[in-house]
Amino acid sequence: MAEFKEFSIRELFDIVYGNGELTKAHIHAHPGPHPVFGASADPSKTAGSIDSFDFDADALSFVRIGYAGHVALRQAPFSVTCNVLVLKPKSEWAKAIHLRYFVPVISAAFRVVATGRFKEDGRQDYTQINQAMALAATISVPVDADGRPDLPAQMLLADRYDRLAGIRSNLSKTAEDLSALNFGLELRDVExxxxxxxxxxxxxxxxxxxxxxxxxxxxxxxxxxxxxxxxxxxxxxxxxxxxxxxxxxxxxxxxxxxxxxxxxxxxxxxxxxxxxxxxxxxxxxxxxxxxxxxxxxxxxxxxxxxxxxxxxxxxxxxxxxVTADGAFDLVAQEAIATRMRKLDAQREATVDALQRLAKAEVIFDAVPA
CATH class of the missing domain: 3.90.220.20 (DNA methylase specificity domains)
Structure with missing residues (x-):
């Protein structure tokens, strides 16, 4: 079974700043097939496509301001704007790094070091992470007997993280559907x-x-x-x-x-x-x-x-x-409203539990057999 070792980001990756010249006007003036990624928490969203590119090898990118630290896998060729940083595997480690494994692992590490405004429930409101903070962050990586990153182990764990992402998505969708559910007003046995x-x-x-x-x-x-x-x-x-x-x-x-x-x-x-x-x-x-x-x-x-x-x-x-004599029954109305409030409370508690499970931090510390 593979052992795990703590690495700083600077030991495995170089950081490259995004291109400040990639403004909306520039993108509009240079249409082409190559994607430009901006400071969005949605990894699939682009700022546009242009006729050139800055990166010719697959790498990781992360947002440095706003929802700081969100890491995404980028397939070459691509470019990023000035509010995005790119993590390029160091040349000596390039063949020992499976980028898909590092997406959730580095994201979790960056959430720890990001600074700024956070909502009451701990979610990011407006946060930032600079180059020094990113390089100093530490991650746990499976290693072989020589202490080098273990590529097959990373690949196995990346598959497990992908399955976890599917579970998170299903939990979030269930919570969303349940939150939108309206309970019917049951009056079958009521005059x-x-x-x-x-x-x-x-x-x-x-x-x-x-x-x-x-x-x-x-x-x-x-x-x-x-x-x-x-x-x-x-x-x-x-x-x-x-x-x-x-x-x-x-x-x-x-x-x-x-x-x-x-x-x-x-x-x-x-x-x-x-x-x-x-x-x-x-x-x-x-x-x-x-x-x-x-x-x-x-x-x-x-x-x-x-x-x-x-x-x-x-x-x-x-x-x-109404009562037996046809008068509006205020007691019955209040009793029905109380039952409905209890149903709402149960629904909200379930939604909250599902949302917390969907967002729970999970880091795998063992390689699946």
């Missing part, structure tokens, strides 16, 4: 009554003058809710129009018709959204969030072509649990 949305809620549109430009010029402490639907913190402005509990729904954007429950507080709504405030005290906002979301989803609202305007939503029929 319900139907009323129109207009009977249940006042419908109020947002203010069209509350734009991104307005928010930048009027910074304050009151949230401005918009058509944003995906992990976006609202801008804070110096004015508000509402101080109520309400349902906030989006009327524009890629996910038009998305509904949120907003507890009572001071806030404003942009022209790309609206709010629903209940007309009767026996309506639970927590339950109504689910029912309105269900009905909106059934309408297939879309950006531009089918937006949830007031005229389109006011006659939509909403179901509410």
């Amino acid at each position: 319900v009554a139907e009323i129109s949305l207009e009977e249940a809620f006042d419908v109020r549109k947002g203010v069209s003058t509350y734009t991104e430009k307005f928010a930048l010029a009027n910074v304050g402490s009151y949230p401005l809710y918009t058509a944003a639907t995906r992990n976006v913190k609202p801008a804070l402005i110096n004015t508000f129009d509402h101080e109520v509990e309400a349902l906030h729904y989006t009327t524009e954007g890629a996910h038009a018709g998305t509904v949120f429950h907003r507890p009572k507080h001071r806030f404003a709504i942009s022209g790309h959204a609206g709010i629903l405030t209940r007309k009767r005290a026996d309506i639970s906002y927590a339950y109504a969030l689910r029912e309105v979301s269900r009905v909106f989803a059934g309408e297939g609202f879309r950006w531009a072509s089918n937006t949830p305007s007031k005229n389109k939503i006011r006659d939509l029929r909403l179901r509410f649990p």
Whole structure:
């Protein structure tokens, strides 16, 4: 079984800076078949293709600023821009290095030494890694009896890392699919009554003058809710129009018709959204969030072509649990909402676990038999 030895990057590789002359204008003016790679975390994305190249042998490249340290295998001929560095195997080691093995191994080492801003969950926000930092980073490499990099062992481990990448991709896809899953509102054994949305809620549109430009010029402490639907913190402005509990729904954007429950507080709504405030005290906002979301989803609202305007939503029929005498059952609404929240919590915990598994650092320290 192969032993492992720690090497610094400088022992095995030379680092070459990217070409500062490869600007957008240059690439546009010199079209050709040879790819130019820029500072993207996507290894397959190019900055364009030109009629010349800087590297005539396969090598590794990594981003030095932004999402720093992302390593990719580059097949010759190719070039890279100024925010990318290239790792070329030293001539004395070229025949003993299997580049595919070093992609995940060096990536992991670079994530350790990268500096800059990181998100709360540890992911990179804006980081950097310079030449000295990269050269000093250390990696573990399988070696033969003479202490030289063991090429067959690297190849076996590279296959294992490829299989791991497939597992990570499947985990990420499963987490994405599960996150997008909406649980149906189960009312089969519940007596319900139907009323129109207009009977249940006042419908109020947002203010069209509350734009991104307005928010930048009027910074304050009151949230401005918009058509944003995906992990976006609202801008804070110096004015508000509402101080109520309400349902906030989006009327524009890629996910038009998305509904949120907003507890009572001071806030404003942009022209790309609206709010629903209940007309009767026996309506639970927590339950109504689910029912309105269900009905909106059934309408297939879309950006531009089918937006949830007031005229389109006011006659939509909403179901509410009722007691034996036909009164709206607030207790039943809250119980259903509680069950739905528990399902959401279980889903979110599962999604989080899948995402953590997909991103878990794995370094193989043994060569497969």
